[in-house]
Every structure is written in structure tokens, then in C-alpha cells.
Amino acid sequence: MPFQEEFLNLRGTKIQLLKGGSGDPLLYLHSAGGEVVWLPFFELLSQHFTVYLPAHPGFSQSEGLEKIDTMEDLVFHYTDLMDHLGLTRPCVAGLSLGGWLAAELATRYANRIRKLALINAVGLRVPGAPIADIFAATPEETRNLVFHDPQSDLAKMFVPDVPSPEVLENTLKAREATARVGWNPYLCNPKLRDRLYRVTVPTLIIWGESDRLVPSAHGRAYHEGIAGSQLVILEKCGHAPPFEKPEETAKVLVEFFRK
Numbered sequence: 001m002p003f004q005e006e007f008l009n010l011r012g013t014k015i016q017l018l019k020g021g022s023g024d025p026l027l028y029l030h031s032a033g034g035e036v037v038w039l040p041f042f043e044l045l046s047q048h049f050t051v052y053l054p055a056h057p058g059f060s061q062s063e064g065l066e067k068i069d070t071m072e073d074l075v076f077h078y079t080d081l082m083d084h085l086g087l088t089r090p091c092v093a094g095l096s097l098g099g100w101l102a103a104e105l106a107t108r109y110a111n112r113i114r115k116l117a118l119i120n121a122v123g124l125r126v127p128g129a130p131i132a133d134i135f136a137a138t139p140e141e142t143r144n145l146v147f148h149d150p151q152s153d154l155a156k157m158f159v160p161d162v163p164s165p166e167v168l169e170n171t172l173k174a175r176e177a178t179a180r181v182g183w184n185p186y187l188c189n190p191k192l193r194d195r196l197y198r199v200t201v202p203t204l205i206i207w208g209e210s211d212r213l214v215p216s217a218h219g220r221a222y223h224e225g226i227a228g229s230q231l232v233i234l235e236k237c238g239h240a241p242p243f244e245k246p247e248e249t250a251k252v253l254v255e256f257f258r259k
Helices: 040-045 071-085 097-108 139-146 153-158 165-182 193-198 216-225 246-258
Strands: 003-010 013-021 025-029 050-054 091-095 116-119 203-208 230-234
Touching: 003 071, 013 040, 025 040, 025 097, 040 050, 040 246, 071 097, 071 165, 091 097, 097 116, 097 165, 097 193, 116 246, 139 153, 193 216, 203 216, 203 246, 216 230, 230 246
Parallel strands: 025 050, 025 091, 091 116, 116 203, 203 230
Antiparallel strands: 003 013, 013 050
16 A cells, blocks of 8 residues: 655654554554664555554654653653644554563553554563673674574665665664663663553564574563563564564564454
8 A cells, every 4th residue: 555754843843754554543663773664564564554654753864862862752752743643542563672662651651552562672671681782783793683594685685784875874873863762771671671560451572583682581571561461472583573574473463453
């Protein structure tokens, strides 16, 4: 289905938004990779939902990073954005950094979310299962951390050894924006795990079994902390199921969100 790109004025800040499809609203919160492009994964979801894909402040073509210092700031940003878009209790899905953001949003404003999906989400401190360092990783190391098959054409397309100037600029912007909320403590809120009981909406947790960036112990911790949640493990898949397994990931999400 066709999608459109919009630039919103949100309280004086320019925010990039991709939107496509029809049906109930689905708000997708992207990862630290900044996947604000209309991937096949979003095309699949748009056959069942109206998909909203905004760029976080400082990512891609969104502005406003100077207003963001903590994950709490991002949560407030998204409550404002949901109000601006008129999104009343949308389904919310988040990948990695976006999953952390979605979880934080749900611990505070569960009444504003219909259903929640966390995909290989960071955000928790799990003893004995540290998250790998993405800030210092080379492209080859990044592919090894993120993809089930780091030598695949898909992995090299998303993380090239020699990125174009445009890709390099977006990568550097994404790292800066990620560091604003996830540098210290590293990609987690030490208090979040004890707050997961506050997530009272139906929740699905999706995890790639080959994730070498965020160990599967984090998925189990989310599952244990959120009452009644479901945990789905995807075989031969790494940290980015929407990239590596778009059909399977979309199918699981659609079934969960629509039932």
C-alpha cells in the first residue's frame, strides 16, 4: 500500500513521520539504527493497520535533540506526539531502543496503549547478561552482533563496510541521539525491571534466538516481569527480526494485535 512522508510541527520542533496503510493505528518505535524507511516489514503491517513510523528527535530528519536528555524526555515527547496525531490507545511496537521506549511508556501510561509488542528490547539491567558495546563496534563487529548470518547480503546492505556519505551521516546522528539517553547507564534504566508490574496491557515479547547484542535473558526478564505476557523466540534470527524475518515477525504481530 502507498505510504506518505510528513513533517510535523510538534510544539516548535520538526518531526519526520512515515505513514501508510489503513485500519486501526499501530505506532512503531524504531531502534538505535534509525530505520525510518518504508521497509517490506512496514508494507506487510500496513495491509492490516495504519502504520505510524516517526523518527525520534535527532534521528534521520527529525529535530529537537537538544530537548532530550533522558528516556523520560522521550516518553513525554511521545505522549505529545500521540496527542498531536490523535492516536487514542494505538497498538505500540518497538525494536531495541524503541522497545525500551515502549516499555517505559507503558509503565507510565498503560491506559494510552491498546496492546504492546517489545522486539529484542534493551532497557533492563540483567546481571550476568551484559549488552554488547555498540558505540565502539566496527561495521563487521556490528553485523556479527546484530545478524544471525553476518556475512549475508542483507547484513552487508544494512551495515556496509564503506557506507555512503548519507548513510554515514545518519549513522553518526543516530549514535549521538542514542548516547543522549543510553550512554550512562548503558542502554538501560536500572529501575525499569522493578516497574514492569505496572505494564497492564496485553504484551508480546519477540526475540531472535541468535541475538548477540542483547542476550535472550533480557527477553525472559521482560516476560517474567510483565504479567500475562507472551514470549516468542524466532529461530535463525538475530537482534533485528523486522529486517531478517519480516514476514514471520509481521505475522506474529498481526495475529497478536488483531485477536
